[in-house]
Structure formats: C-alpha cells, structure tokens
Amino acid sequence: MSDILNMKALELAQKIKAKEISAVEAVEAVAAAKEAKDLKYNCYTSFNLESAVENAKTVQKKIDSNEDVGLLAGVPIAIKDNICTKGELTTCASKILYNFKPPYNATVIEKLHKNNLVPLGKVNMDEFAMGSTTETSAYGETKNPWDVTKVPGGSSGGAAASVAARESVAALGSDTGGSIRQPCSFCGVTGLKPTYGAVSRYGLIAYASSLDQIGPIAKDTADVAAIFSVICGKDEKDGTSMDTTPFDISDIISSKSLKGKKVGIPSDYFGEGINEEVAKSVMNAAKVLKELGAEVEEFAMPIVKYAIPTYYIIACAEACSNLSRFDGIKYGYSSPNAEMLRDVYIKSRSEGFGMEVKKRIMLGNFVLSSGYYDAYYNKALKVKGLISKAFSEAFEKYDFLLGPVAPTTALKMGEGLSDPLQMYLGDIYTVMINIAGLPSLALPCGFDSSNMPIGMQLIGKPFNEKTILEAGNAFQSATDYHEKMPETV
Numbered sequence: 051m052s053d054i055l056n057m058k059a060l061e062l063a064q065k066i067k068a069k070e071i072s073a074v075e076a077v078e079a080v081a082a083a084k085e086a087k088d089l090k091y092n093c094y095t096s097f098n099l100e101s102a103v104e105n106a107k108t109v110q111k112k113i114d115s116n117e118d119v120g121l122l123a124g125v126p127i128a129i130k131d132n133i134c135t136k137g138e139l140t141t142c143a144s145k146i147l148y149n150f151k152p153p154y155n156a157t158v159i160e161k162l163h164k165n166n167l168v169p170l171g172k173v174n175m176d177e178f179a180m181g182s183t184t185e186t187s188a189y190g191e192t193k194n195p196w197d198v199t200k201v202p203g204g205s206s207g208g209a210a211a212s213v214a215a216r217e218s219v220a221a222l223g224s225d226t227g228g229s230i231r232q233p234c235s236f237c238g239v240t241g242l243k244p245t246y247g248a249v250s251r252y253g254l255i256a257y258a259s260s261l262d263q264i265g266p267i268a269k270d271t272a273d274v275a276a277i278f279s280v281i282c283g284k285d286e287k288d289g290t291s292m293d294t295t296p297f298d299i300s301d302i303i304s305s306k307s308l309k310g311k312k313v314g315i316p317s318d319y320f321g322e323g324i325n326e327e328v329a330k331s332v333m334n335a336a337k338v339l340k341e342l343g344a345e346v347e348e349f350a351m352p353i354v355k356y357a358i359p360t361y362y363i364i365a366c367a368e369a370c371s372n373l374s375r376f377d378g379i380k381y382g383y384s385s386p387n388a389e390m391l392r393d394v395y396i397k398s399r400s401e402g403f404g405m406e407v408k409k410r411i412m413l414g415n416f417v418l419s420s421g422y423y424d425a426y427y428n429k430a431l432k433v434k435g436l437i438s439k440a441f442s443e444a445f446e447k448y449d450f451l452l453g454p455v456a457p458t459t460a461l462k463m464g465e466g467l468s469d470p471l472q473m474y475l476g477d478i479y480t481v482m483i484n485i486a487g488l489p490s491l492a493l494p495c496g497f498d499s500s501n502m503p504i505g506m507q508l509i510g511k512p513f514n515e516k517t518i519l520e521a522g523n524a525f526q527s528a529t530d531y532h533e534k535m536p537e538t539v
Contacts, residue, residue, distance in 0.1 A: 054079040055216040056535075059125045059273040062219060066124035067113060073106035073124030076219070077168055080126045083217045084171070087539075091193045093212040095131045096139040097171030102126065109166045121276055121299065123166035128218035130209050131172035132179055133264065134253040135159050142255050143187035144177045146376050146383045146402030156253020157288065158222060158264050158281045165280045170218065174208030177404045178373065179226055179257040181205055182473050183466045184233070186406040191463065194236060195536040196502055200460040203233030209267050210237040215539050220268040220277055224254055226261045227361050228455070228480025231492035234267060235455035235505025238494045240522070240532060241267040242274045243480075245513045246487030247292040249278075250285030258368035261361075261484040270532050271493060271522035275302040278515060297516040305520035306527050309343030313521075314448035316351035319479055324457040331496030331504040332454045335525065339452065342524050346452070353440045354482065356433050358474060361481035363417050363430035369407075370414025376402065409470075438486045441509075450518050451509040454479050455492050459502040483509055491518045494531035503531075 054062065054076055065071045081099050088094055109124050129135060132142045134152035136159075141147040155163075162169055176186040184207025185191040194202040195215040202211040206223030210233035213221055223230040225243040234241035242265045249264045256262060266277035276299050285291045315336060320329050336346050378384040378398025385397035403411070417426040444451060456476050466473035483490045488509055495506040510518040526532050 055083050055219070057219070058269050059122055059220045060276055063122045063125050067119070069113070073110045073113070073168060074103055076124055077102045077106045077126045077170070080170060080218055087215055087217055090198065091195055091211055091215050091217065092190055093173050093192055093208045093215060093217050094128070095141060095143060095172045095174050095189045095208070098138055101138070102168055102170050105163070105168045109168060112166065120165040122280060124168065125219055126168045126170050127162060127277070128170045128173045128209060128212050128221040129159070130206055130221070130223045131175050132224060132255040133158060133222060134255065135169060135172070139172060140255070141188070142178045143175045143189055144402065144404065144407070145188045146398070148188070148383055150382050152253070154253065157250035157285045159253065161281050167280065173212050173218070173221060176205035176207070176406070178255070178369070178407050179205040179224060179229055180369070180406050180410050182228070182232060182476055183461065184208060185463065185467055186404050188404065194460050195539050196238065197460070197500070200462055200502070201236065201466065203236035203460065205229040206267065207233045210234050210239050210241065213237070213239045213267055213269060214536060216535070220266060220273055222264060222281070223267050224262055224264050225484065226257045227365060227484050228477045230265045230267060231455050231480050231490060231505070231507055232477070234492040236460040236503065238503030238531070238534065239267055240270050240274050240491070240493045241265060242278055242515065242519070243483060243490045244278060244282065244515060245489045247290050248282050248294050248489070248513060248515065250288040250291045252285055252287040256372040258365040259372065260368060261365060263484070271491065271519055271526055272299070272303050274491070275299055275519045275523070292513065294513055295516070301516070302519045302523050305523045307343050308339055308521055308524055311344040311449045311521065312447065313339055313344045313346045314444055314451045315346065315348045316354065316451065316453055317348040318351045318354040319453045323475065323478070324454065325459065325498070327498040328454050328457060328459065328504050332452070332506045335495040335506050336452055338525060338528055339521070342528060349444065351440055351444065353437055354478070357437065357482045357485070358478055360430045360433045360437065361477065361485060362413070362474065363426050364434065364485070366410045366414035367418050367427050368414070370411045370418065373407070373411055378402070434485050437482055441486045441488060445511045450511070450521060453507055453509065455505040455507045456480070459498045459500070459504055479507070488512060489515045489518060491522045493522050493526065496531060
C-alpha cells in the first residue's frame with residue numbers, strides 16, 4: 051500500500067493500465083492512509099469511500115476491456131472543499147455550508163470523470179479560501195507534515211498537506227492570491243496556478259471572481275502538467291474561460307535543457323522582509339537554471355510594493371458581493387435563534403461565518419461604500435492595470451520570471467492569526483500573479499536550517515503554461531528537492 055502512495059500519478063497510472071495494480075487498490079490505499087494518518091494531520095473534511103470505489107470499479111472495467119482510457123486512468127485525486135461535487139458535501143470549510151450537497155458537478159470534476167481519474171473526498175482549507183494558514187477552517191486547522199507545530203499554508207493547505215503526507219496521490223486546489231503556490235512551498239510539493247481563464251471556474255464556490263483559478267497539486271511537474279492537460283480548456287458554462295493551446299505531455303517530460311531561454315528575476319522581490327535562507331535558495335535555483343542553459347538576470351519591478359493593498363481591496367470587494375448569497379434562506383446554515391426575517395439574515399451570517407470571513411466582508415463593504423469607492427476600489431483597479439503593464443513589459447524581454455513563493459518558510463501555528471498583517475504580507479510575491487491573470491508554477495528549491503521546505507515560482511506569459519512546465523521539469527530533473535518527503539510520514 052505504501053508503495054502506491056509513494057508513486058507519482060503518471061507512474062501509478064502506467065501500472066494500473068498494465069494491470070499490475072487495480073484502480074480499486076489505488077483508492078483503498080489512499081483510504082487506508084487517510085484512516086491511519088488523518089487524525090494527526092487533519093487533511094480531509096469528508097471522504098466517501100463507497101462512491102470512490104464504485105468509480106474505480108467503473109474505470110477498471112474500461113481498462114479490462116482495453117478501452118482508450120487516457121493518461122491518468124484510475125488515479126485517485128483529492129478535491130479542495132470549495133469545488134462542487136454532485137451529491138457530496140462541499141462546505142468551503144464553513145459552518146454556513148455545513149450540510150450543502152451540490153446538485154451538479156463542477157466542470158473540472160466532469161473532466162476528471164471523462165478522463166477516468168477517481169475523485170476522492172474533500173480536503174481542508176481556510177474558510178471560503180480566506181487565509182494563508184488553513185487555520186480558519188470550521189473543521190480545525192490542518193498540520194504541516196514536515197512539522198505538526200507549523201501551518202501547511204493556505205488556503206489550499208489540506209490539498210498540499212495531503213500530497214506531502216502521502217494521503218493522496220494528487221489534488222485539485224484553487225488559487226486567489228497564492229492559495230495553491232504558498233501551501234506547495236510550505237509543504238514541499240509542486241503546484242500550478244494556471245492563467246486566468248485557462249481552467250473553468252464553473253462549480254468553484256467563489257471568493258473573488260476576477261482572481262480565482264483552479265489548479266493541480268502533485269509530487270512533481272510532470273504530474274502537474276498531466277492533470278492540467280485534463281482540466282484546462284474552454285467551457286460554455288464559464289464566460290471567462292478560454293481555449294488553450296494543446297501541448298504534448300511528452301514535451302514536458304523530455305525537457306532537460308533551458309538553452310535559449312531568458313529568465314528575469316525581479317530584484318524588488320529580495321528587499322526588506324525576505325528570510326535569508328529563502329533568498330539564498332532561490333538564488334541557488336537561478337544558478338541551476340543557468341547551468342541548464344538559461345540566461346538569467348535581475349531587473350527592477352518597483353510596482354511590487356503596491357501588490358498587497360491592491361489585492362486585498364479588490365479581493366475583499368468581490369468577496370462581500372459573492373458571499374451575500376449565503377443568507378440562511380436557500381441552503382446551508384439557518385440560525386435556530388431567528389424569529390423574524392431580518393433576524394434570519396443577521397443571525398445566520400453572524401453565527402455561520404468565521405471571524406476572518408467577517409473581517410473581509412466588512413472591508414469589502416467599506417471600500418465599495420459611496421464615500422470611499424473612488425479613494426480605494428477605483429484606485430486599486432487603476433493599479434491593477436499598472437501591475438499588468440509591468441509584467442507585459444517584462445515579458446517583452448524574458449521568457450519567464452523566477453522568484454520566491456513566500457518570504458519565509460512555514461509559520462508556527464497561531465503566529466499568522468495573532469498577527470494578521472504578517473499573514474497578509476506573506477502573500478506579497480504571489481498576489482501580483484493573480485492580479486495580472488498569469489500562470490505560475492511553484493516547486494521546491496531547498497530547505498531551511500530547520501529542515502522546512504522552501505519554494506520558488508516560475509511565472510509565465512498568459513496561456514503559456516508549457517514554457518514554465520518545461521522549465522520546472524528541467525529543474526526537477528537536475529535536482530532532488532521534490533523527491534524528499536517528511537521523515538515522520
């Protein structure tokens with residue numbers, strides 16, 4: 051069983067296709083790992099073994115009948131708890147959706163089924179994806195498998211931790227301002243935040259609609275690329291989705307050289323606040339890229355200092371609008387203490403939402419209020435345009451950019467919640483990518499003196515995931531950071 055869980059997704063799929071392992075055995079191995087470890091790590095919010103086994107049996111029948119089942123057939127995959135799965139609990143880790151079972155599948159779930167992957171249970175997250183530590187969940191915090199006294203990052207902390215703890219083979223997360231990349235950095239796994247519009251958001255319960263994007267988390271770049279190839283593409287149910295340029299996964303896997311590529315490093319990423327060990331690891335990664343044939347140079351990007359306020363103004367403004375639908379009337383939690391209609395709204399929301407969500411709703415309403423709209427929200431939209439322009443100018447010169455994912459390694463439990471400003475500033479290197487709608491690949495590039503993972507990100511041009519995936523595979527072919535796993539797992 052442990053051998054199955056240590057396999058990468060593509061490797062497991064090959065063995066399932068060769069009938070050395072059955073799809074049901076793969077699901078049962080994950081279920082056994084979840085049963086043995088999840089009291090320690092708290093990665094899952096729900097797990098429907100019966101449904102997963104039935105899906106696995108269906109896939110196995112196709113394999114036994116020698117049907118064309120696709121590249122990842124039979125691979126079990128965990129799903130972040132804000133992605134709708136028909137008839138399965140989908141709660142956004144919030145009390146207000148404690149009993150919500152969607153009557154439909156998100157488009158990405160349909161695509162997983164079509165390509166014969168097996169969706170598993172839901173994995174933990176910060177409530178409504180609002181947080182960077184997975185401590186705001188109504189189900190309790192998820193622990194970092196490298197050190198259970200530290201956070202796994204967020205909001206896709208359950209997804210990244212489940213892969214690191216070998217409680218899943220791969221996972222789907224969502225990224226609004228770094229929510230895939232930062233947990234990957236903290237947990238020593240690999241994840242992709244795709245270009246905005248590359249993957250359908252239909253069925254993703256929204257935090258900030260202009261920033262949210264679903265993406266894969268796995269053990270290495272090849273697996274991430276394979277899962278991305280399954281879930282990407284135009285969807286008529288999502289007007290913001292776009293056709294993506296098809297790529298051959300073999301091109302990603304065979305990529306070992308970066309000859310002819312020009313890589314830019316924003317020097318403003320290495321100013322005040324970044325941990326010395328993080329900075330050193332990322333610059334060492336730059337040396338590896340040079341050894342692989344790339345030309346690497348630093349350049350100035352002073353717009354970085356406006357990233358955090360711009361992001362939080364836009365994200366909270368959209369959040370207060372998106373979360374207005376959770377009112378205690380149509381579905382989810384409805385306060386038993388309400389006597390009048392007005393009480394239903396006020397008490398259901400007051401009792402159903404956690405403190406971090408309430409803070410962001412209040413901030414969103416503030417920046418959208420008549421006296422402050424121009425001073426804050428309108429100004430943030432203008433800066434958003436300037437940030438996009440800065441990246442466009444950079445990409446006239448560089449094929450992709452290199453930077454850290456976070457200024458530190460994983461924080462101690464409670465550290466971020468006790469100092470929210472520190473937690474928000476931890477997103478400084480990731481939020482700009484969502485503001486500009488760009489793709490970014492997070493992957494391990496070292497460890498600090500406490501043996502905690504350090505992550506870097508490769509930032510690409512819009513809809514050019516192939517370039518950063520090839521670069522990521524070349525880097526991982528030359529290094530072994532992604533092969534390491536927590537000693538206690």
